[in-house]
Amino acid sequence: MSPQPGRGRWIVLFVEVVLLAVIAGAFLWTAFVGNRSAAVAVMPSPTPFTLVAPTVIPLTATDLETQIAAVYREAGPSVVNITSRSISYDFFFNPVPRQGSGSGFFYDTLGHIITNYHVIADADELQVTLADGRTLPAQIVGSDPSNDLAVIKVDLPASEIRPLPIGDSTQVYVGQFVLALGNPFGLERTLTFGIVSALGRVIESPNQRFIGEVIQSDVAINPGNSGGPLLDLSGRVIGVNSAILSPSGANAGIGFAISARTVQRVVPVLIREGRYPHPSLGVRVIELTPQRAALFERAGMRLPVTQGLLIAELINGGPAAQAGLRGPDRLVRVGNWNLPVGGDVIVAINGRSITTSQELLVYLETETQVGETVQVTFIRDGREQTLPVTLAELR
Incomplete structure (x- = not known):
């Protein structure tokens, strides 16, 4: 029995629709896969960030926490609390004792400690409290108010000193994770964490000159942090925390650190000559x-x-x-x-x-x-x- 003409037309139409759907689906799939492949091919590689950064950035929060904790364990023993004492006199020439505190860190195994000039300025007596709680007298080796840097020294066996490595601040970039170690408000070896906010800042020095190449960060820095290290995630010093910008005098998220490049230029001269020629x-x-x-x-x-x-x-x-x-x-x-x-x-x-x-x-x-x-x-x-x-x- 021959097929009915009307039924045959419906069969042919159905086949044509199916074929068109298959062709359209194949086309869309090819276009989607091709575009996705193309997008992957031209996507910017993260390589420039790893080339610029001085450290390998952890991939997970757990990795980041582990790295921060490792830096604290390694760098903590190198950071010291500095207490300065001096005597001033009131209107009636009565002695008025004054005391201040700040931070510092070991620069070498000879007992040299880097800190800020304003931490030790006008001090009649300096004491350094080590990580193990011991307190030692310290002497000023050299100071430079124009760069707000100073070097003091304690007598300690080289085997008991762990100097912090000085990093390359020219490779620091905005957004880089950084840590500060210091003694805010006398709370010894306090760790804070943040990012580099800006580079190349210029701030006023203690003697009303200007300090260039300054690193700005949002790391919490408070009175007592001055002279402590600003560290990268490898535990290298990229700056010396020096000042904050704050209406209240406490942390407002704007801190400034003297760059490691300045430290590398000034500190060896201070150790050798006691002063830095400008x-x-x-x-x-x-x-x-x-x-x-x-x-x-x-x-x-x-x-x-x-x-x-x-x-x-x-x-x-x-x-x-x-x-x-x-x-x-x-x-x-x-x-x-x-x-x-x-x-x-x-x-x-x-x-x-x-x-x-x-x-x-x-x-x-x-x-x-x-x-x-x-x-x-x-x-x-x-x-x-x-x-x-x-x-x-x-x-």
């Missing part, structure tokens, strides 16, 4: 701004630039004077101002643009040393010139 051009300058340039215009002196450092005074016999830079030749009264005029305007050092006195101090401090010759670019009579200047020690 390079200087031998000039006093005025920062030029458009507003200050307008003051000069009112005095009839139109400056060739509105940004830079106008030499207001040359130190007699100083590096800049010996090199041939020119200072002011007269003072002009404008309102309440006595403006020095006629001096050169410094605009760059070694090709690095310099527009503020802070930039000048930080550059000389972090990139140069006493006795080094730098190329100073300046504006004189509307023309840009460059002279070599050999830096001398700041006096």
Whole structure:
């Protein structure tokens, strides 16, 4: 019996629908798999992070906790509590005893301990409390208020000292896990944990100069943490905790640490010489701004630039004077101002643009040393010139 025409058409239509569904499904599957493969192929690799980071980042919370605990076990015995005592006198010349505390850590097996200058400043007596509870007298080996660093020393057998390794702070990156070990409010060997918040900060030093290359972190730092180490997850020192920014004087999540690069530059000199020589051009300058340039215009002196450092005074016999830079030749009264005029305007050092006195101090401090010759670019009579200047020690 021959098939019915209507039924055959339905069968053919059904087969066609099934075939179309199979073809469409295959197409979608291929597109999905292909796109997924392509996405995997172009996905950024995590390799750059592991190349930049000085440590291997744990993959799980448990791994991270284990690593933090390991750093505490290894670094804890190297961190000390420093107590400073001094005597001051009141209006009636009655002695008033004063006491302060801070933190420090062993730098070598000779008993040298790194801390902040402001921890030991004006101390008549220093005592160091070790991790095992022993208290030892300490002597100041060297100090540098301009970098807020100091080295003190205790007499202890080398076999009982575990120095902390100094890391490479140039490899530190924002977001990196860091730890602080110290003695906040006298609570010995307190560990706190956080991340690097920013790099290259500039803070004021105890002697009103500027400290560059400073590491900012959100690690909890409080009074007593000063001088303690800022550590990476491998237990290496990447900074020395020095200051906080806080309206209340307690932790507000903004802490600053002197970088390990600064430590490596300054500490060996403090141990060898007891002080650190700071390079200087031998000039006093005025920062030029458009507003200050307008003051000069009112005095009839139109400056060739509105940004830079106008030499207001040359130190007699100083590096800049010996090199041939020119200072002011007269003072002009404008309102309440006595403006020095006629001096050169410094605009760059070694090709690095310099527009503020802070930039000048930080550059000389972090990139140069006493006795080094730098190329100073300046504006004189509307023309840009460059002279070599050999830096001398700041006096």
